[in-house]
Amino acid sequence: MKLSIKEKIGPRCIIKEDGQKIFDEIYEPLMRGETVTLDFNGVSQFATPFFNFAIGRLLNNISEADVRRYLQFENLNETGNSVVERVLENASKQHSNTQLRDIVAEILAKQAKGSD
Amino acid sequence: MSQTVIQIPRLNDYPSDFEQLFKIWSQVNDHFLDIRFDFSRCGFLRPNAVAFLGGLARLIESRMGKAVFDWSTLRDSWVRTTIRQNGFAGAFGDLSAPWDGNSIPYREDAFSDMNTIMDYLTYNWIGKGWVHVSDRLRDAIAGKMWEIYGNAFEHSDSSIGVFSCGQHFPKHNTLVLSVVDFGQGIPEKIRNFVGNDPRAPGLPADACLRWAFTKGKSTCTDVARGLGLDLLKEFVRLNEGKLEVYSNEGYAIINKSGERYENRRISFEGTVVHITLHCDENLYQFRDEAASQR
Numbered sequence: 303m304k305l306s307i308k309e310k311i312g313p314r315c316i317i318k319e320d321g322q323k324i325f326d327e328i329y330e331p332l333m334r335g336e337t338v339t340l341d342f343n344g345v346s347q348f349a350t351p352f353f354n355f356a357i358g359r360l361l362n363n364i365s366e367a368d369v370r371r372y373l374q375f376e377n378l379n380e381t382g383n384s385v386v387e388r389v390l391e392n393a394s395k396q397h398s399n400t401q402l403r404d405i406v407a408e409i410l411a412k413q414a415k416g417s418d
Numbered sequence: 419m420s421q422t423v424i425q426i427p428r429l430n431d432y433p434s435d436f437e438q439l440f441k442i443w444s445q446v447n448d449h450f451l452d453i454r455f456d457f458s459r460c461g462f463l464r465p466n467a468v469a470f471l472g473g474l475a476r477l478i479e480s481r482m483g484k485a486v487f488d489w490s491t492l493r494d495s496w497v498r499t500t501i502r503q504n505g506f507a508g509a510f511g512d513l514s515a516p517w518d519g520n521s522i523p524y525r526e527d528a529f530s531d532m533n534t535i536m537d538y539l540t541y542n543w544i545g546k547g548w549v550h551v552s553d554r555l556r557d558a559i560a561g562k563m564w565e566i567y568g569n570a571f572e573h574s575d576s577s578i579g580v581f582s583c584g585q586h587f588p589k590h591n592t593l594v595l596s597v598v599d600f601g602q603g604i605p606e607k608i609r610n611f612v613g614n615d616p617r618a619p620g621l622p623a624d625a626c627l628r629w630a631f632t633k634g635k636s637t638c639t640d641v642a643r644g645l646g647l648d649l650l651k652e653f654v655r656l657n658e659g660k661l662e663v664y665s666n667e668g669y670a671i672i673n674k675s676g677e678r679y680e681n682r683r684i685s686f687e688g689t690v691v692h693i694t695l696h697c698d699e700n701l702y703q704f705r706d707e708a709a710s711q712r
Contacts, residue, residue: 316564317532318641346557347536349564350645351572359641381558388649392634393642405629405637406615409608412632413625 303331308344315348315382321355328356332364332372343377348385357386358393366394421452426460429467431594431692433682436664439470440686446474447687451483457492465583466596466692468506468524473581473598473688475510476526480578487511504583522546522584522595529579530571532564538582539563548586548593549697562653565646566597566691573637574601574689586697593695600688603666604630611637623668624679631670631677650693651677659695 305327311320328338360369375386424442429435446453455471475485487510492498501507505516506524516523522543527535539560544551551559570580576599584595602610605626612618629635631651636644651672654661661672667685671678 312533314532314536316536316561317530317568346554347540347561347564348558349561349568350643350649351568354641354643354645358643361642379554381554381561385561385649388645389642392645396634396642405608406612406617406621408635409621409625409629410617412629413622 303328303336304339304341306341306343308342313345313347315342315345315352315356317349318351318355321352321357324352324356325359328373329360329363332360332369335368335372337372337374339374339376340378341376342379342382345377345382346379348382350385350389353385353389354393358389361390361393366390421454422446423454423456425456425458426463426467426471428460428462429464430462431464431466431596431694433669435464435467436690437682437684439467440664440684442471443474443686444684446478446483446485449481449483451478451481451485453478453483453485455485455487457488457494457497460492460497461494463497463500464596465504465522465524465585465594466598466690468501468504469581469583469596469598470690472506472509472524472526472583473578473600476578476581477600500585504585506583520586520588522586524583525581527567527571527580527582530567535567536560536564543584543593543595546586549695550699559653562649563595563693565650566595566693569646570597570599570601570689570691573604573607574599575607576601576688591697593697595693597691598688600686603668603687603689604663605666605668606687608637622681623666623685624670624681627663627665627668627670628679631672631679654693654695657695657701658698659693662692662694663689664692665689 311323331338424445427438478485489512500521502514503517503519504521504524507514508516509524525538540556544559545556567580578600580597580599582597586593605623608626609618609621631647633648634644650661654672655674658674663670667681669680669682
């Protein structure tokens with residue numbers, strides 16, 4: 303399966319609503335083990351909310367290794383690629399830490415460390 | 419109700435200037451007010467103050483009050499030119515039309531219209547020619563700036579939207595953008611999120627901001643998030659600029675020498691993100707662009 307991002311949402315990959323549209327298109331094929339190619343030809347602007355929803359949330363149900371194996375990118379520029387990598391790294395880290403986080407403890411611990 | 423006159427002082431973008439703005443906010447933080455803003459003592463007005471005062475006027479109006487900027491008191495020619503040029507005066511009853519110059523238009527975004535805001539960032543802010551960047555880098559920087567608007571719309575729960583203004587200062591060779599919302603504020607959002615925890619109300623604002631600026635930290639639990647502020651931090655450092663955030667009583671400053679978080683004496687309900695970039699072309703290149711010029 304090949305999906306033209308520009309045809310689907312336009313030249314800007316910015317907002318989570320557009321990311322969700324892409325997720326809805328690619329989730330089932332990826333779950334079936336199909337190779338999906340996202341073609342970013344004509345797309346020039348990127349931000350994290352789009353990729354968090356289009357790709358990051360795939361890791362809730364698909365392993366990072368399978369996402370990397372079956373999801374391919376064409377014509378994605380350096381900026382877009384850098385955002386994708388960060389989103390995958392972040393989603394992978396957060397997915398592996400599935401225990402309910404104690405945010406209050408995190409905040410207080412960071413504060414203690416930061417004000418040393 | 420009788421009309422209250424608020425004197426607008428000279429307003430730069432130092433922390434003491436933001437304190438003056440937050441004091442004005444505390445004077446008008448009520449319903450059914452009738453406020454007249456007087457410019458007779460105002461000899462300087464930075465874009466952070468323009469965005470803040472514009473938002474404040476809309477906040478007063480949203481609370482069934484009345485806010486008027488008294489243009490007849492505007493004596494300083496630099497302030498007059500600036501706020502006419504950036505469209506602020508026109509947005510509040512002055513008959514002048516904005517024009518192109520060093521000012522970057524004043525904006526009011528009641529809701530998140532991504533394409534309009536991205537056009538503003540791409541063509542009116544970074545892409546206006548203050549600094550010569552490739553189209554590719556211009557697009558990359560505009561995308562990073564979107565993170566400020568994305569956060570404001572998604573997390574602030576501001577009922578009146580987001581207000582912004584910018585300016586190019588040729589003398590200092592800097593480019594400024596201020597984005598203001600009058601929502602709940604980042605520390606308050608975090609305290610509310612962990613509201614069942616007995617320690618929540620006592621969480622210091624500086625600690626909340628420090629946490630929010632850490633990669634991967636977010637109050638959203640459905641999808642892994644928390645990268646936007648970290649990306650902005652990295653960008654500002656690379657470009658030797660400055661990113662300042664005022665939110666409730668918290669203050670964060672990120673620059674090339676590091677990051678600092680503080681609790682300040684004066685608080686307000688909302689968030690101001692104020693970013694200052696140097697227009698030095700050597701600081702605005704992709705690695706391959708820099709290599710091709712050697």
